[in-house]
Amino acid sequence: MTTAPAAPVIARTNGPLDDALKQLADAVGLLNYDEGLHHLLAKPRREMAVSIPLRRDNGTIEVLSGYRVQHNFSRGPAKGGLRFSPDVSLDEVRALAMWMTWKCALLDVPYGGAKGGVTIDPARYSSNELSRVTRRYTNEILPIIGPDVDIPAPDIGTDEQTMAWIMDAYSANVGYTVPAVVTGKPVSLGGSLGRPSATSRGVVHVALAALSYRGIAASDATAAVQGFGKVGAGSAQFLAEAGVRVVAVSDQYGAVHNEFGLDMPSLHAYVSNTGTVSGFAGADPIDPNELLTLDVDLLVPAAVESVIDATNAHRIQATIVVEGANGPTTADADEILRERGILVVPDILANAGGVIVSYFEWVQGNQAYWWTADEVDQRLASRMKQGWTSVLDMAIRRDLTLREAATVTAVSRVADAHLTRGLYP
Numbered sequence: 001m002t003t004a005p006a007a008p009v010i011a012r013t014n015g016p017l018d019d020a021l022k023q024l025a026d027a028v029g030l031l032n033y034d035e036g037l038h039h040l041l042a043k044p045r046r047e048m049a050v051s052i053p054l055r056r057d058n059g060t061i062e063v064l065s066g067y068r069v070q071h072n073f074s075r076g077p078a079k080g081g082l083r084f085s086p087d088v089s090l091d092e093v094r095a096l097a098m099w100m101t102w103k104c105a106l107l108d109v110p111y112g113g114a115k116g117g118v119t120i121d122p123a124r125y126s127s128n129e130l131s132r133v134t135r136r137y138t139n140e141i142l143p144i145i146g147p148d149v150d151i152p153a154p155d156i157g158t159d160e161q162t163m164a165w166i167m168d169a170y171s172a173n174v175g176y177t178v179p180a181v182v183t184g185k186p187v188s189l190g191g192s193l194g195r196p197s198a199t200s201r202g203v204v205h206v207a208l209a210a211l212s213y214r215g216i217a218a219s220d221a222t223a224a225v226q227g228f229g230k231v232g233a234g235s236a237q238f239l240a241e242a243g244v245r246v247v248a249v250s251d252q253y254g255a256v257h258n259e260f261g262l263d264m265p266s267l268h269a270y271v272s273n274t275g276t277v278s279g280f281a282g283a284d285p286i287d288p289n290e291l292l293t294l295d296v297d298l299l300v301p302a303a304v305e306s307v308i309d310a311t312n313a314h315r316i317q318a319t320i321v322v323e324g325a326n327g328p329t330t331a332d333a334d335e336i337l338r339e340r341g342i343l344v345v346p347d348i349l350a351n352a353g354g355v356i357v358s359y360f361e362w363v364q365g366n367q368a369y370w371w372t373a374d375e376v377d378q379r380l381a382s383r384m385k386q387g388w389t390s391v392l393d394m395a396i397r398r399d400l401t402l403r404e405a406a407t408v409t410a411v412s413r414v415a416d417a418h419l420t421r422g423l424y425p
């Protein structure tokens with residue numbers, strides 16, 4: 001009798017999904033889980049792919065592709081951002097949804113994980129067009145979202161305004177106003193103070209903890225930040241406020257460098273006037289790829305996935321990499337950085353500040369009292385420091401990387417929830 005070869009747990013692709021599946025496989029190996037449980041954790045629970053017809057302002061019609069993937073909801077409603085980017089694909093959204101599941105479990109936020117995306121370059125569309133795209137996308141995914149089902153939030157290319165449009169479209173459909181269907185809303189619609197800066201503040205809390213762990217005083221440290229959007233710009237600003245010398249920042253259009261430290265207030269003024277960091281006065285333009293390999297203590301990739309890969313990981317000079325973005329380090333690069341002794345603070349810990357304050361927003365919507373910005377920041381700081389300490393303790397105790405410790409912790413919590421609830425017999 002011949003034995004059929006074991007089926008792969010889930011088909012491998014190239015790109016972020018491959019990296020996410022490799023991280024899960026490593027955790028499953030460390031946890032000694034069987035193949036069935038591995039399958040259960042690897043497969044998204046629900047996926048939706050939709051077409052979004054758009055009449056452009058000039059009268060022409062385009063049909064865009066959109067997705068919502070709910071990787072897991074064993075610990076609570078699915079939760080995760082909505083991305084507008086030309087690079088969005090179903091596989092990318094699957095990877096991002098899986099990372100959301102681990103992130104919420106690691107920080108003990110009572111949600112599962114989800115992500116949405118529309119394949120669109122928002123810079124090429126008017127605000128009216130983006131409103132129509134968002135409302136149509138919301139109508140299409142309406143059957144699978146809701147305040148206790150799946151709660152979108154901002155991600156690349158989306159913001160508070162996008163969340164307001166989703167809330168409006170959802171509410172118009174159900175016939176009453178439902179603020180809790182999204183987080184990251186404007187404060188005027190029930191958003192939380194401190195949500196816009198939460199991810200970057202969280203990045204900086206763990207970055208400062210990692211510097212201290214490596215015996216580097218913030219006032220002696222240098223940093224480079226890739227990406228100058230909602231996460232990157234705040235990270236650069238809060239690092240500078242903590243005394244770190246931020247010597248380089250970049251966006252998709254270019255990068256700037258000043259070995260004596262960039263002047264953050266001027267940089268902000270420059271960015272808000274032009275929308276790009278290129279050509280910032282008082283700093284020299286550099287090749288954006290060079291930013292990743294600068295001789296700095298701290299590197300914060302805060303843009304897109306897979307920017308640190310096998311081609312440049314050997315040249316990274318930073319002592320510490322703090323992953324502001326989701327999935328910026330490929331699995332191959334992760335191994336190279338580990339061998340080279342570079343401390344990588346993984347995305348599911350480093351950038352969890354956003355979803356932590358999203359949870360605060362969701363909870364505050366149901367109570368009469370709204371926390372002040374200081375109260376939000378303090379609660380966030382305490383959650384992030386607790387997350388850092390528990391991941392570091394486990395990594396030391398079990399001789400794991402921070403990513404392995406974080407993923408093992410998260411995966412075991414999700415598996416426990418699955419098994420405690422019980423499988424359908």
Ligand SMILES: NC(=O)c1ccc[n+]([C@@H]2O[C@H](COP(=O)([O-])OP(=O)(O)OC[C@H]3O[C@@H](n4cnc5c(N)ncnc54)[C@H](O)[C@@H]3O)[C@@H](O)[C@H]2O)c1
Pocket residue numbers: 154155156157158199226227228229230231232250251252253288302303304305324325326327351352354355
């Ligand atoms: N917004 C949040 O609450 C949040 C929370 C956790 C994680 N994240 C993750 O952080 C990352 C950034 O998200 P964001 O919300 O800041 O998006 P954003 O759209 O506000 O900004 C993205 C920035 O990245 C830049 N960029 C894009 N491609 C680049 C490249 N190849 N090189 C350099 N810069 C590039 C853009 O120019 C822009 O400055 C994403 O991985 C996102 O998933 C976001």
Ligand SMILES: N[C@@H](CCC(=O)O)C(=O)O
Pocket residue numbers: 079080081082103151152153154155183184326351352354355356358
């Ligand atoms: N998009 C963010 C925020 C998700 C949320 O607040 O739900 C992330 O990747 O964590």
